[in-house]
Amino acid sequence: MDGERDLVDFAVEYARQKGASYAEARFERQEPEQFTLKNGTLDALYVGADRGIGVRVLAHGSLGFAATNALTRVDVKAIVDDAVKIAKASRRKTPITFAQEEPITTDWSVPEKTKLADVTIEEKIQEIQGVDKAIMELGFKIPVRFFQLADNRITKYFANSEGSKIGSYSPRLRVTYFLTVVNGADSEQTHRDYGWSGGWEGVREWGLTNRVTEEAKSMQRSLTEGKKSPEGKMDIVVSPMVSGIAAHESCGHPTEADRVLGREASQAGKSFIGPDDLGMKVGSEVVNVCDDPTVEHAIAYYVTDDEGVRARRRYMYKEGRVNEFLQNRETAAAFSTRSNGASRAVNYNVEAIVRMANTFVEPKDHSLEELLEGVHFGVYMKSFMEWNIDDKRYNAKYAGREAYLVENGEIKHPVRQTIIELTTPTFWSAVDAVGKDLDFEGGFCGKSDPSQPLDASLGGPSMRLRNVYLR
Amino acid sequence: MEDLAGRIVKKAQQLGCQDAVADLVVNRAFQIRFGRNEPVISSRWRESSASVFLVYDKRVVATDLKDLTDIDASMDRLVKIAKASQRNPEYAGIAKGPFRYGRVRPDPKVLALSDGSNFVDAAVNGAMAQGAKECAGSFWRYEDEHFLATSNGVEGHDHRAGLYLSIRAMVSLESSGHGIACASRLSQFDPEKAGRKAGRIAALAKNPKGGTAGRYTVVFDPLIFGALTDQVAGRASAYSVLAGFSPFGKKVGKRVASPAVTMWDDGSQESLSRKKFDMEGVPTRRTAIIQKGILKTYLHNTSTAKRFKTKTTGNAGLISPDPHAVFVKPGDWSRDEIFSEVKDGLWLTNTWYTRYQSYVTGDLSTIPRDGIFRIRKGEVVETWKDIRLTDNLIRLMKNVVALGDASEQMMWWGEVSIPNFVPYALIKDVNITRSAE
Numbered sequence: 001m002d003g004e005r006d007l008v009d010f011a012v013e014y015a016r017q018k019g020a021s022y023a024e025a026r027f028e029r030q031e032p033e034q035f036t037l038k039n040g041t042l043d044a045l046y047v048g049a050d051r052g053i054g055v056r057v058l059a060h061g062s063l064g065f066a067a068t069n070a071l072t073r074v075d076v077k078a079i080v081d082d083a084v085k086i087a088k089a090s091r092r093k094t095p096i097t098f099a100q101e102e103p104i105t106t107d108w109s110v111p112e113k114t115k116l117a118d119v120t121i122e123e124k125i126q127e128i129q130g131v132d133k134a135i136m137e138l139g140f141k142i143p144v145r146f147f148q149l150a151d152n153r154i155t156k157y158f159a160n161s162e163g164s165k166i167g168s169y170s171p172r173l174r175v176t177y178f179l180t181v182v183n184g185a186d187s188e189q190t191h192r193d194y195g196w197s198g199g200w201e202g203v204r205e206w207g208l209t210n211r212v213t214e215e216a217k218s219m220q221r222s223l224t225e226g227k228k229s230p231e232g233k234m235d236i237v238v239s240p241m242v243s244g245i246a247a248h249e250s251c252g253h254p255t256e257a258d259r260v261l262g263r264e265a266s267q268a269g270k271s272f273i274g275p276d277d278l279g280m281k282v283g284s285e286v287v288n289v290c291d292d293p294t295v296e297h298a299i300a301y302y303v304t305d306d307e308g309v310r311a312r313r314r315y316m317y318k319e320g321r322v323n324e325f326l327q328n329r330e331t332a333a334a335f336s337t338r339s340n341g342a343s344r345a346v347n348y349n350v351e352a353i354v355r356m357a358n359t360f361v362e363p364k365d366h367s368l369e370e371l372l373e374g375v376h377f378g379v380y381m382k383s384f385m386e387w388n389i390d391d392k393r394y395n396a397k398y399a400g401r402e403a404y405l406v407e408n409g410e411i412k413h414p415v416r417q418t419i420i421e422l423t424t425p426t427f428w429s430a431v432d433a434v435g436k437d438l439d440f441e442g443g444f445c446g447k448s449d450p451s452q453p454l455d456a457s458l459g460g461p462s463m464r465l466r467n468v469y470l471r
Numbered sequence: 472m473e474d475l476a477g478r479i480v481k482k483a484q485q486l487g488c489q490d491a492v493a494d495l496v497v498n499r500a501f502q503i504r505f506g507r508n509e510p511v512i513s514s515r516w517r518e519s520s521a522s523v524f525l526v527y528d529k530r531v532v533a534t535d536l537k538d539l540t541d542i543d544a545s546m547d548r549l550v551k552i553a554k555a556s557q558r559n560p561e562y563a564g565i566a567k568g569p570f571r572y573g574r575v576r577p578d579p580k581v582l583a584l585s586d587g588s589n590f591v592d593a594a595v596n597g598a599m600a601q602g603a604k605e606c607a608g609s610f611w612r613y614e615d616e617h618f619l620a621t622s623n624g625v626e627g628h629d630h631r632a633g634l635y636l637s638i639r640a641m642v643s644l645e646s647s648g649h650g651i652a653c654a655s656r657l658s659q660f661d662p663e664k665a666g667r668k669a670g671r672i673a674a675l676a677k678n679p680k681g682g683t684a685g686r687y688t689v690v691f692d693p694l695i696f697g698a699l700t701d702q703v704a705g706r707a708s709a710y711s712v713l714a715g716f717s718p719f720g721k722k723v724g725k726r727v728a729s730p731a732v733t734m735w736d737d738g739s740q741e742s743l744s745r746k747k748f749d750m751e752g753v754p755t756r757r758t759a760i761i762q763k764g765i766l767k768t769y770l771h772n773t774s775t776a777k778r779f780k781t782k783t784t785g786n787a788g789l790i791s792p793d794p795h796a797v798f799v800k801p802g803d804w805s806r807d808e809i810f811s812e813v814k815d816g817l818w819l820t821n822t823w824y825t826r827y828q829s830y831v832t833g834d835l836s837t838i839p840r841d842g843i844f845r846i847r848k849g850e851v852v853e854t855w856k857d858i859r860l861t862d863n864l865i866r867l868m869k870n871v872v873a874l875g876d877a878s879e880q881m882m883w884w885g886e887v888s889i890p891n892f893v894p895y896a897l898i899k900d901v902n903i904t905r906s907a908e
Contacts, residue, residue, distance in 0.1 A: 035556075041559055041560065041561060042531075042556065042557040042558075042559055043531070043790070044533055045553070046533050046790070047533075047549060047552055048535055049538060051537050051538060062512075063512040065514040065515075066517070067515075067517070069518050069520065069538070070519065075517065078517060079515070082517070086515055089586060089588070090503075090588075092509045092510050094509065122556075144714065146714050180831060187831055188829075189831065261506075261507075262507050262605060262641075263506040265605070265607035266609065266638065267884045267885070269823075269840070349516060349518065388824035388837070388859075390824075390840060390857070391838070395857050395859065395905070396906075399828050399836075417828065421904060421907060423857075423906045426907070446885065449884055
């Protein structure tokens with residue numbers, strides 16, 4: 001892609017000539033392939049061929065961004081002219097500055113044991129049809145079986161006016177499935193998502209057939225044996241899936257620095273955590289929640305972010321207190337700190353903003369059995385279907401899909417629609433023990449305008465919460 | 472550029488495809504995002520792409536091509552992939568053209584705009600004049616030009632443009648309001664009014680207290696009612712029904728809303744998503760979704776229509792049918808009359824994060840944001856916070872008691888995905904929950 005690299009380097013140099021105090025350009029090629037298998041039939045195959053260049057400049061203290069998919073010098077020159085012109089024309093009174101960073105020159109890539117490009121579409125379809133066949137052989141009534149397999153190969157080249165020049169290659173794989181199991185007039189629905197950075201070997205790592213058949217069995221059992229979930233204050237043990245959504249929604253989002261500063265207020269909202277709230281207590285001392293782009297094979301793996309800053313683990317909640325915000329260079333300057341490499345864009349044609357990557361509750365040392373042993377009467381929630389949280393990330397709801405009554409440390413019959421509807425501090429303050437069974441699910445994280453649905457991992461171990469209200 | 476869509480289709484046919492669609496899109500949008508009362512970034516796009524749908528021996532493949540410099544190679548690759556794919560026995564073809572389209576052109580004054588700073592200033596000033604302290608949002612000038620060709624004789628050209636502004640005004644973190652301005656014509660674009668509305672709600676929402684769970688009669692502002700009707704229209708897509716993402720399965724001809732509710736989809740009417748034709752080239756038109764509370768049809772493309780033994784409604788997207796723009800027939804209640812009807816209830820102004828426990832039953836929850844008000848005898852008596860609407864989509868629509876006499880065009884990030892022309896709505900017996908301590 002030397003031609004594209006030349007264009008990116010040219011864009012940065014030309015932007016400086018046009019008067020930008022800072023300039024960066026990002027070439028990105030995405031080669032997505034995705035299909036839907038609906039009730040055993042291939043619905044449609046989508047094969048993308050996406051590439052282009054985006055340029056962001058700082059001029060007269062304002063940001064301008066422009067993008068094109070026409071890869072000629074004339075077209076790139078035109079978007080640089082656009083970006084500089086609109087930045088200079090901006091009526092901003094408070095100049096934007098960027099936190100200092102050392103330039104990086106590197107090329108990194110995610111290894112693929114079996115290259116995604118070498119796996120035929122036939123093989124991919126057959127893999128998912130095998131999973132579909134396995135759940136049909138269970139003999140349950142499953143009128144809607146919806147599987148989506150998506151892979152993407154993302155090639156980037158980033159350069160900025162401070163001397164960074166970074167090439168990267170990220171192969172990604174994701175499966176999403178959705179089942180409806182029916183028993184008489186009653187039904188259960190589930191939606192699960194798994195992601196992987198790497199090659200086709202990710203499909204084996206997921207153990208998809210086993211996961212999906214176990215899920216279908218649990219749905220059937222819920223329908224035939226499930227009882228009303230108990231209400232009132234009691235203990236609850238939650239699975240990695242529930243820990244993961246709480247880590248993402250009730251820790252990751254409220255610690256995004258741009259949200260804290262109000263840049264996202266009109267869309268994804270603000271945060272109950274204010275700019276001066278580092279150190280504020282939000283949970284018990286056993287709660288550590290972090291975000292780490294360098295978790296190998298997690299779908300949001302990266303070495304450098306889309307501002308050319310090296311990625312690292314960041315602890316947003318440490319020992320139950322707000323410890324660190326997720327920062328890009330713009331927000332870091334506003335906080336008089338350094339970026340922690342959290343800037344990402346969904347594609348070349350949008351600005352990079354503060355984003356989570358792989359967000360999880362840090363595991364400790366309890367086994368699941370040990371967590372359950374301490375429960376006299378309560379619920380073990382393994383998965384959820386409905387969830388949401390308010391725009392300040394304070395009031396969350398996680399509605400159980402697969403859950404069981406726990407009595408004297410033993411798992412009993414399934415219970416249906418266990419509802420956790422708690423504030424963020426109430427949830428994290430109730431955690432008294434954290435397990436060691438760290439697991440991740442895939443997800444899309446929504447933010448920004450234009451909307452940037454971005455690959456994310458949500459994870460954690462099982463956790464025990466004491467004396468919380470369930471309904 | 473104009474004949475590229477035709478060239479793509481011709482190449483697909485030469486390669487043995489039975490059906491092919493190419494929609495060449497030239498995008499010239501620009502945007503100003505603002506936060507804390509000033510611009511945070513200005514963006515501009517110069518992009519051309521081709522959305523392509525092709526069918527080889529019932530093997531269906533779709534793509535969005537960004538590299539338009541070597542169409543032949545791209546098409547060779549696509550057809551090769553299609554051949555290695557599998558047949559879709561449910562695929563039933565695309566619409567047969569040619570069709571005739573109306574002469575609709577975008578407002579030249581919208582096309583001539585090169586900056587939106589004045590609109591941002593007007594909206595922010597409007598909000599601040601009402602008492603807001605901090606505003607955030609975005610201004611868009613959309614412009615895209617479509618050149619469509621299909622293997623069934625369709626050739627179409629459509630130039631679309633519009634103006635949009637979304638503003639959230641805040642007095643504090645928990646006292647906020649939201650306003651929307653949408654127009655296809657410059658003369659109808661009123662960002663200051665959107666700012667005033669956001670600022671007025673924010674100022675009224677001062678010092679909220681935690682709400683109380685229960686069942687309430689609720690006044691839905693157009694923005695949050697639009698979030699509900701957007702759900703209805705999306706779930707009325709035949710694809711949603713077939714994929715298990717809808718509570719409307721087997722409900723055509725049955726009651727799914729109160730007799731007060733009549734709503735339709737219409738891509739041909741003036742709106743931010745006005746379009747002459749769908750992705751198969753079928754002219755857009757008015758399609759009744761709900762007539763006096765009865766579900767009239769799902770939204771179809773040619774394939775799903777055949778499956779349901781009916782005709783396409785002109786809602787084809789690249790793969791699945793989707794609504795274009797939703798129109799709710801206004802009622803005959805003035806805004807004041809709707810509020811006066813509430814002896815003891817709530818007024819909700821916006822929501823987000825709508826999620827389902829079960830799509831087939833329609834059980835959902837959504838979280839009201841911005842101004843949440845307690846109403847007694849038609850008057851605002853308290854401001855609330857921290858509540859959740861936990862109910863069922865069909866139950867909510869069946870409980871519509873009254874609709875306002877004027878509709879507004881609403882579209883908003885996340886919750887109102889397409890233009891929804893909606894009035895104020897009064898809905899009884901709405902279930903409200905809240906976080907436990």
